[in-house]
Amino acid sequence: MQVPKYFYVIVGGGLAGLQLARQLSRDIFFKGKQIAVIDPDFKAPSKTWSFWEKNTGKWDKLVSKRWKIGRFITSGINKKLELEPYQYKMIKAEDLYRETLAELEASPDIHLIRDEISEIDPVTREASGKINNYTATHFFDSRVNPEYMEEGKHTLIYQHFKGWEIETTEPVFSPEEFTMMDYRLKYKNATAFTYILPVSETKALVEYTFFTPFLTEERVYDEMLKRYLNEFLKVKDYKIVSTESGIIPMTDFPFEAENTSKITKIGTGGGWVKASTGYSFKNTEKKVDTIIENIKTGDFPGENLINKKFKRYDGIFLDVLANNNEKGESIFTKFYTKNNPEEIFSYLDEETSFSEDLKIMMSLYSFDFIKSFFRKAF
Ligand SMILES: Cc1cc2nc3c(=O)[nH]c(=O)nc-3n(C[C@H](O)[C@H](O)[C@H](O)COP(=O)(O)OP(=O)(O)OC[C@H]3O[C@@H](n4cnc5c(N)ncnc54)[C@H](O)[C@@H]3O)c2cc1C
Secondary structure: OOOOEEEEEEEOOOHHHHHHHHHHHHOHHHOOOOEEEEEOOOOOOOOEEEEEEEOOOOOHHHEEEEEOEEEEEOOOOEEEEEOOOEEEEEEEHHHHHHHHHHHHHOOOOEEEEEOOEEEEEOOOOEEEEOOOEEEEEEEEEOOOOHHHHOOOOOOEEEEEEEEEEEEEOOOOOOOOEEEEEEOOOOOOOOOEEEEEEEEEOOEEEEEEEEEEOOOOOHHHHHHHHHHHHHHOOOOOOEEEEEEEEEEEEEEOOOHHHHOOOOEEEOHHHHOOOOOOOOOOHHHHHHHHHHHHHHHHOOOOOOOOOOOHHHHHHHHHHHHHHHHOHHHHHHHHHHHHHHOOHHHHHHHHOOOOOHHHHHHHHHHHOOHHHHHHHHHHHO
């Protein structure tokens, strides 16, 4: 069988692959260049993406709910987070997939191919699939290198969670306020909290989330969700409309070290998930823009995608959480009460100066951070 030739091959039609293909297909610079996006099924997962951004954004048409106020809650604190100039926005995966795939299907330069890639040979520039092989001048690869799970120099904890989208008969939620973290319902000594995205007074996504070195059984999430609804929201009469669950690696593993002149790792597989938060939606948008800029200026596409300074900060933060998991609540309490949301979001967006970073670090200061600093440095 003849090996089809493309200018670019994007392995994986998930968040990163679809965003990259969409931006390439919209840019006149790439007009006429044939681009294959390869995925086993292009099926939208049952998930929502939330992110913060200032004012309007590229995905506003698909935003199903936005908030200007958040809450940070512990047994002693109920802190109102006034987000302006930011907004916290939510997009359903099914909406993003539907719109983006329809746009890509209509593009003469994009080829959506159902296949699964096992290997990319950088010498022959050939990707091996189950159905066919594909050659390209450059590959963008969203497969995740499983080595990040191996014990070693790198720190790894998991953000793992299960959410219920519920509908209640009585009004329960304040649709104008989402809950970033509620630490009142505790799971042993772990960093674990409840996250709530209310879309109306009677409908919300309620998630129980862990940031821990361990994973847990399915029934644990269900028990915690049931308890939260009964004990804290005092709601008895509700129905579960849909569920969402996931495991997101929070790690300083150098995924980006695999980038070469022929292959750029993208998405989770490229280290685009912010190690200290597990967020990657907004990062994906920014890194896709950087890739396109790199190509236009003649650099390798994968150049300068990861900010080393913030990667180091995240590594220290993860080390503290990995070694003192029982202290997550107090660390996040300092983070959310000693800094305002604008400082927090710009720091997490990696847009702060060194003096602004110092202010955040001083707000978290403890001996644990000093220990982790030295552990990560040597
Ligand atoms: C349930 C859940 C909720 C999340 N919510 C948020 C959120 O609210 N905000 C946020 O910022 N981040 C969130 N994240 C983190 C992150 O944004 C997502 O995981 C995001 O989907 C990562 O994008 P990706 O393209 O790397 O991976 P994916 O979106 O998972 O896409 C990878 C694609 O590659 C394909 N693929 C895999 N192997 C192969 C192969 N061998 N050949 C061809 N194709 C292959 C898969 O089929 C898949 O379509 C969430 C993650 C999860 C799991």
